[in-house]
Amino acid sequence: MQITVRAGDTSWYYSQLFQVPLILIETSNPDINVASLTIGQSLEIPGFIINEYNVQPGDSYWSIASRYQLPIDSIEILNPNVNPQNLQPGQTLLIPVKIQDLLVNDIDQYTYEKFIQDLILLQQVYPFIQQRYIGNSVLGKDIIELQIGAGSKQVHMNGSFHANEWITTPVLMKFINEYVLALTNGTAIRGLPMLPFYQQTQLSIVPMVNPDGVDLVVLGADAAGEFRESVLEINNQNTDFSDWKANIRGVDLNNQYPALWDVEAERKPTSPQPRDFPGYAPLTEPEAIAIAELTRDRDFSRINALHTQGEVIFWGFEGLEPPESLTIVTEFERVSGYIPIQYVDSYAGYKDWFIQEYRRPGFTLELGQGTNPLPISQFDEIYEETLGILIANLYL
Numbered sequence: 001m002q003i004t005v006r007a008g009d010t011s012w013y014y015s016q017l018f019q020v021p022l023i024l025i026e027t028s029n030p031d032i033n034v035a036s037l038t039i040g041q042s043l044e045i046p047g048f049i050i051n052e053y054n055v056q057p058g059d060s061y062w063s064i065a066s067r068y069q070l071p072i073d074s075i076e077i078l079n080p081n082v083n084p085q086n087l088q089p090g091q092t093l094l095i096p097v098k099i100q101d102l103l104v105n106d107i108d109q110y111t112y113e114k115f116i117q118d119l120i121l122l123q124q125v126y127p128f129i130q131q132r133y134i135g136n137s138v139l140g141k142d143i144i145e146l147q148i149g150a151g152s153k154q155v156h157m158n159g160s161f162h163a164n165e166w167i168t169t170p171v172l173m174k175f176i177n178e179y180v181l182a183l184t185n186g187t188a189i190r191g192l193p194m195l196p197f198y199q200q201t202q203l204s205i206v207p208m209v210n211p212d213g214v215d216l217v218v219l220g221a222d223a224a225g226e227f228r229e230s231v232l233e234i235n236n237q238n239t240d241f242s243d244w245k246a247n248i249r250g251v252d253l254n255n256q257y258p259a260l261w262d263v264e265a266e267r268k269p270t271s272p273q274p275r276d277f278p279g280y281a282p283l284t285e286p287e288a289i290a291i292a293e294l295t296r297d298r299d300f301s302r303i304n305a306l307h308t309q310g311e312v313i314f315w316g317f318e319g320l321e322p323p324e325s326l327t328i329v330t331e332f333e334r335v336s337g338y339i340p341i342q343y344v345d346s347y348a349g350y351k352d353w354f355i356q357e358y359r360r361p362g363f364t365l366e367l368g369q370g371t372n373p374l375p376i377s378q379f380d381e382i383y384e385e386t387l388g389i390l391i392a393n394l395y396l
Contacts, residue, residue: 048098167367251278259348261347
């Protein structure tokens, strides 16, 4: 919600008036010195939308404020040219409305388009969600990183490395929504207040690493554009792409990293496939490159890659993981019920490369049980199991 600064107003006053933590106003306005506001400046207040209200006979600012449980001044701020002593029936007023429900609701068949629509809506209401474009898919779709938090500890999460594991994207999007909703409303999640975590941790989240592949699985061959004939050929002319894990060129993005890539390449397919083809060399695919470059540019204390399925957590690589990884994965197990597995005979994944290069904790979270793509009917159960891990990343 955008307001215009008046004479004598301060960011602290706005924080008290709208009951929004000051730090959220500060981070919603990164280009403004909120400690020294000037008259006429536009300022974003997170957690609100603006509704129109038609004045009824007998209305006053007091009666309208009482009806909506608002301070009178919050109405005055949005209607600077209205004389409150001379309200006329039918006159339109702007009313601030605090969002108290989730905005991310349509999670079935979660395409790239749905992801972008939800992202636009979330950023309109919660402008402290910062967005960064980190690269493009083969078909030119933006690969987007979201940053939430004002702390020095940086933690990364990502979803939909694998196309038919697209349910991981709405898991992350619902978590983002629940987190920012709790921040602006001063509520807790699982008994934990969120604001201290916001102040100490900056979350980096790439909700959809493989947008081309996700759209192929959900929408079919027509979503492949110029690669339509190619993906049909790779898929043996089968129009059902539910088994497709790769990107649109048939490269498995989680087999693309230079962490024993040669070992993996020797035993995996040698040409593009719906799954498991590691490419002709490490880091050839733009989606995998984007995540690698993001990781090199930042100082992540740990990373979490969300996959499906198995309800397990892979957390080691060749003995290079630090001792703290065990402490973290033990907490992950406690809050989720997922089983930690230290080593597995599989290499060249993003988690493997991160541990190898940075000697910091990296985790592959295998959400849910069954056959990919997991049915959306499992979403609520998967989300509740995963939520504990996502929150733990804030406080550990």
